[in-house]
Amino acid sequence: MSESVITLRGVRADLGSRPVLRGIDLTVHRGEVVALLGANGSGKSTAIRTIIGQVPVSAGQIELFGTPRGRFRDWARVGYVPQRTTAAGGVPATVTEIVSSGRLSRARFGMLRKADHEAVRRALELVGMADRAKDSVNALSGGQHQRVLIARALAAEPELLIMDEPMAGVDLASQEVLARTLKDQVAQGTTVLLVLHELGPLEPLIDRAVVLRDGCVQHDGPPPRAVGQHALPGHDHVHPHSPDHEPMRTGLLS
């Protein structure tokens, strides 16, 4: 197998006194597209946030490009798309200003040169938002906002993309743009780890699915095919997730 880009070994993490990850093993190889699936509260977002260092781990090891995460400094190789809710400031900002932040990992002392501004413009073109470059992000729809956040991650021209629910609350037109953008990135050899609630329009891109349940890996292998009604195009997947119910019913494991 080729070089591993992300490695998690026996990773445990707690939020308060509650264990959220209870010994996760996960490897993502170069060029792979891996989907992290699971019900709400299964720990998939927490797993991603331990990889980027936002949530501390209580046990286990994490490696990025073969380097222990604590000593990893080459952040320009990583593009991150957080859940959309985290990126709202109290001051207006234009699309270009937001996307330029993504280029800081390649800029020295925060100085953006001509090549950096060009990279920002290219990233905006990739997601079809170049014509909105000077607009305030507050004027955008949810799907357009998500495209801006993906452009921000792409501005650094990363080798690895980590995305947390990139399709959540995104209109159909934006979903298509995002799927196409992601397909182009994958074709260029970008490695992708993404949290998804369901495979949806990204299904053909996904090489492997890792399903979490209660902070443990329950399935690691080819993406389970949707069956029956779940496989119909445009099937809208809405169902409640309460701890008392069957925790997973995404049609992925049946």
Add this chain to the structure above:
Amino acid sequence: MDFLDYAFMQRALLAAVLVGITAPAVGIYLVQRRQALMGDGIGHVALTGVGLGFLLSWSPVWMATLVSVLGAVLMELIRWYGKTRGDIALAMLFYGGMAGGVLLINLAPGGSNANLTSYLFGSLSTVSQSDVTAICVLAAFVVLVTLGLRRQLFAVSQDEEFARVTGLPVRALNLLTAVTAAVTVTVAMRVVGLLLVSALMVVPVAAAQQLTRSFAATFAIAVAIGVTVTTGGTVTSYYQDVPPGATIVLLTIGAFIVLTGLATPLARRRARAAAAAQPAPDPAECAIPASRQADGPVGV
């Protein structure tokens, strides 16, 4: 322009201009991270520094700087570690700082609450030459940080989680923001006073936002408003014999109200322009299918 002949007015105007620049320059990052009232908290803590300065016969401005920087660092640490009862810890820090100042100043020989008034509400006409020197040095630091590191501070204040993945030293930048805010509070202390500092950090930014779509323009307009109201307030207080601190703050709020009034038609015009630019605008209201309309109210 006869006021320019007086040395005390020259010092007062210089201090006012520097505060007009620095307070909104730091305030914009506080507003962006939704910590608009942090300046107010630091102002309370700075009072202990003023009291300590009187007690030890050291410069109150430098002591206030030292204590408010320590207070700001402590607040940032509470934000990291004290997740559960952070607000209670902050409340204790704020009011402890204020009570400490009152207590210390009364312990100082010949000190009384009267000495505090000029720090609580500002006392622009008594700004001394050494105060001006201190204000210049501190203001230079604030401008250097807020302009020189604007891209980094913008990224961290906008989205801390993302900033971490760009490799920015998030904790160091958060601490630097807190320290810079503390320094700004002491710069502004002699001009508008500790109790009114926060207004000058927040209101010009809020006023500028009414007109702008970008962070850069908000920054520039907020500083322009800051300088206008601080010099305007200082000159007004010379002619009308009103306290400059209060005048400046009320002028700032006046600017906010005027700009909000101007912004409403501007926003409408922008919305119209945006709608015209869209090739196929969505209808403003949902069309009800004819068949359903005919059925009358839909029962569920």
